Amino acid sequence: MKTRGVIRNEDGGVTIVTAAMAGLFCIVAAVAIDLGSVSLKARQVQGAADLSAMAAAHDLTRADLAARATAQANLTDVQTVNVQKGAYVADPRLAPANRFSPGAATPNAARVQITAPAPLFFGRWILRRETVPVSRTATAAIPSGKPQAMFSIGTRLASVDGGLANALLSGLLGSNVSLTVMDYRNLAGAQVNLLSFSDALATDLGLAAGDYDALLNQEITAGRALKVLEAVAGSDAKSVLSKLTRAPVDAKLKLSELIGVDALSRKGLREALNVDVSAMDMVMATLETANKNRQLAVDAGVRTGIADLDVMVAIGERPNNSAWLTVTDKGEPIIRTTQTRIYLKVTTAQALSGLAQVKLPILVEAAASEAKLARINCDASKTVTLAVRPGVARAQIGVIDETKLKDFKTELVASRATVLNVLSLVKLTAGADLKVSDENWTETAFNKVDIDQKKVKSVQSRGFVNGLIVSLLTRLDADVELGPLAIGLGGLVKALGVLLTPLGPVLDGVVQPLLDLLGVKLGEADVQVLAIQCPSDGHTPKLVG
Known part of the structure; x- marks a missing residue:
């Protein structure tokens, strides 16, 4: 129980x-x-x-x-x-x-x-x-980062002499080029997006998308670069570029020789490259970079007052591995134009005092102009200030060793030229030297409107003289030798001055367009700010904990 x-x-x-x-x-x-x-x-x-x-x-x-x-x-x-x-x-x-x-x-x-x-x-x-x-x-x-800017040095004219441009391009391409003035205007007016060009070039080379370090260091032929440029260009530029890409161009270059990027700016390089540049600038910068240290014979054609004119152009490297344009947030790197030499051998159509034609050798040298970033203001004005220094411009009347024209490591020495020689009885020698330089940096500012409109600004040397050849001829120093006797300045020298004076503007009209096409100006520097990036521009804030 x-x-x-x-x-x-x-x-x-x-x-x-x-x-x-x-x-x-x-x-x-x-x-x-x-x-x-x-x-x-x-x-x-x-x-x-x-x-x-x-x-x-x-x-x-x-x-x-x-x-x-x-x-x-x-x-x-x-x-x-x-x-x-x-x-x-x-x-x-x-x-x-x-x-x-x-x-x-x-x-x-x-x-x-x-x-x-x-x-x-x-x-x-x-x-x-x-x-x-x-x-x-x-x-x-x-997102952290410093403000940075993209800027370039050396621009090409929208209006060019078609004959000289064709002669220069033929030398750079190694094949005959025949473009019209309208073709050149279409090239100068057409805009090419650098990011589209870079991505298309990477695809063409089989590189990983977005690997811009590898792309910048890749060596390519100028012909390949031009074909990619043709593929991404607008219709007007495409038709012109197709005429330039018919012949192979084997001269080589690296993309980093065109686009310089400092190490700290590579992180945001994709955004920085999303800018438009002139197709004409891109073509000429590509060709002259690939043809560095070359000497070209340029047919300038028969010009008024000149029986014969031989023109030789030597294109040097941009000093210190400088690029044509750069992306940077500091005062380095400095970008520079190409070093350029032009040697003219002129034979006058008119005889001097009935004796003989005058033969005049002229050397024109344009050292590299320089530009660097001075500062960036990221307030409402969005201003980029560049420090610019025009290169040394020098013109001489005299004879040089033509084999050293393209050797930019060697200073050319022009000796007095015999401009007139009649049976060794009457000999007229001449020389002249004109040098324009400015050792100081000049600051020039670009506001947001200037940048949006891609305005080109010229910084001129304080010692610049308009019309280099015209100014050179005014400094002509001539002597007449008659047999064993030396005679000072006299009637024959005055006659020489009268004969040569009209040739100054004509020769300036040959030299300056050639330099313009190469992005070089005598005693001047053309600069352009293509873009400004401030840390807050287009950046979405991120949660950081």
């Missing part, structure tokens, strides 16, 4: 335990519901804080208003919104909590803390309140 009683007592114990566990489960369920409610609200508050921080960082001048508006748009029951502007440094050596410094003089980030109530369902009987406050914090920063 006692044993049966014990069994009955055990059955009652299970019931009690079951009832107790059911009550505990109800309490746990109630707590879980309240915790879920708080957790859900916390996620909502964190999302609002993230969006508010990004809005504040995007508009730091009105960070407080931007954050509050965004918070209220995403949470209807916001209690508090606290905003701090500051500087964020993505330095892995610092603890995450120490990377944001509030109150910095130049803020690039915003930290936002939002508080909102989370409802309680069962906990209100325990805590005697219907809600608990939930606070969350988010920090957003503009």
